[in-house]
Amino acid sequence: MSDYDRLRQRMGRAVGQLFSQLPELARVWGQLFDAIEGAPVPLARLAKPLHQCRLAFITTGGVHLRSQPPFDMNDSRGDPSYRAIPANTPAEALTITHDYYDHSDAERDLNILFPLELGRELAARGAIGGLGTCYSFMGHIEPPHVTTLLQQTAPAVAVQLRQEQIDAVLLTPA
Amino acid sequence: MGLIARVIEAAGIPTVCVIGLREIAERVRPPRAVHLKWPFGHPLGEPGNRAQQLCVLYIALQALYTVQESGTILDPGWRWRREEYEEPDTWVMG
Numbered sequence: 001m002s003d004y005d006r007l008r009q010r011m012g013r014a015v016g017q018l019f020s021q022l023p024e025l026a027r028v029w030g031q032l033f034d035a036i037e038g039a040p041v042p043l044a045r046l047a048k049p050l051h052q053c054r055l056a057f058i059t060t061g062g063v064h065l066r067s068q069p070p071f072d073m074n075d076s077r078g079d080p081s082y083r084a085i086p087a088n089t090p091a092e093a094l095t096i097t098h099d100y101y102d103h104s105d106a107e108r109d110l111n112i113l114f115p116l117e118l119g120r121e122l123a124a125r126g127a128i129g130g131l132g133t134c135y136s137f138m139g140h141i142e143p144p145h146v147t148t149l150l151q152q153t154a155p156a157v158a159v160q161l162r163q164e165q166i167d168a169v170l171l172t173p174a
Numbered sequence: 175m176g177l178i179a180r181v182i183e184a185a186g187i188p189t190v191c192v193i194g195l196r197e198i199a200e201r202v203r204p205p206r207a208v209h210l211k212w213p214f215g216h217p218l219g220e221p222g223n224r225a226q227q228l229c230v231l232y233i234a235l236q237a238l239y240t241v242q243e244s245g246t247i248l249d250p251g252w253r254w255r256r257e258e259y260e261e262p263d264t265w266v267m268g
Contacts, residue, residue, distance in 0.1 A: 026219075
C-alpha cells in the first residue's frame with residue numbers, strides 16, 4: 001500500500017468515526033432517499049417454522065473473501081457491487097475493505113457484523129434449517145450508483161437467493 | 175441496506191434489518207427493522223459477547239414472524255454494555 005493509500009485510508013476512517021459521533025451528519029444521508037418516499041413497502045410472509053428455514057445473511061460492511069477484489073474506495077459515491085460468500089467460509093478467509101467506519105472490532109470477531117459462525121452453529125443444532133450463500137455490499141452508496149444497486153446488483157442477489165431457495169434474509173449494516 | 179432489503183422482499187423473500195440510525199430507516203423504510211443505537215460497526219454487539227450477539231439474532235429472526243405491517247421498526251431499547259444479556263433458551267419460532 002502506498003503512502004497516499006495509507007493516508008486516504010486513515011482519512012476515511014477519521015471521517016467514519018466523526019460520522020458515528022455526529023448523528024446529525026448521518027441524518028443528512030436520509031435525504032438522499034427522497035425518491036423512494038411514498039413508494040409502497042413490500043412485505044412477504046414467512047410461512048415456515050424457523051427450524052425449517054434456510055437463511056442468508058447480507059451485510060453492507062464491506063466484507064469480502066481475501067481472494068475477491070476489494071470494494072472500490074476511490075469512488076466517493078460508493079461501490080454498488082457485491083460479493084457472494086459461501087456459508088462455510090472461515091473468518092480467517094475474510095477481510096473488510098471499507099474506509100468509512102472503524103472495523104477493527106469486526107476484524108477481531110466477525111459475528112458482531114456478519115454472523116456466519118453463529119449462523120452455522122444455529123444450523124448445526126437445528127434451530128434454523130440451514131445457512132445459504134451470504135452476500136456483502138458496501139454501504140454509503142450515492143447517486144448514480146443507487147440506481148445500479150436498485151436495478152442491477154440487488155436484484156441479481158435476489159435472483160440468486162431465490163435460486164438457492166432461501167426463506168429469509170437478515171441484513172446488517174456497517 | 176434498507177434499499178437492498180426492499181428489493182429482496184419485493185422478490186418474495188422476507189427480510190429483517192438491524193439498524194443503528196432510526197432517522198435513515200424512517201426515510202428508507204425497510205420492510206422490518208430492529209433498531210439498536212449502538213456504535214457503528216457493531217450491529218450485533220461487542221466482540222466476544224456471544225449472549226449479546228445471539229439476543230440480537232433472536233429478536234431479529236422473531237421479527238420475521240411478529241411484524242404484521244411493512245416498515246415496522248422494533249426498538250428493544252437495549253443499552254449497549256449496560257444490559258444483562260442471556261443466551262436465548264429456545265429458538266422455536268413460527
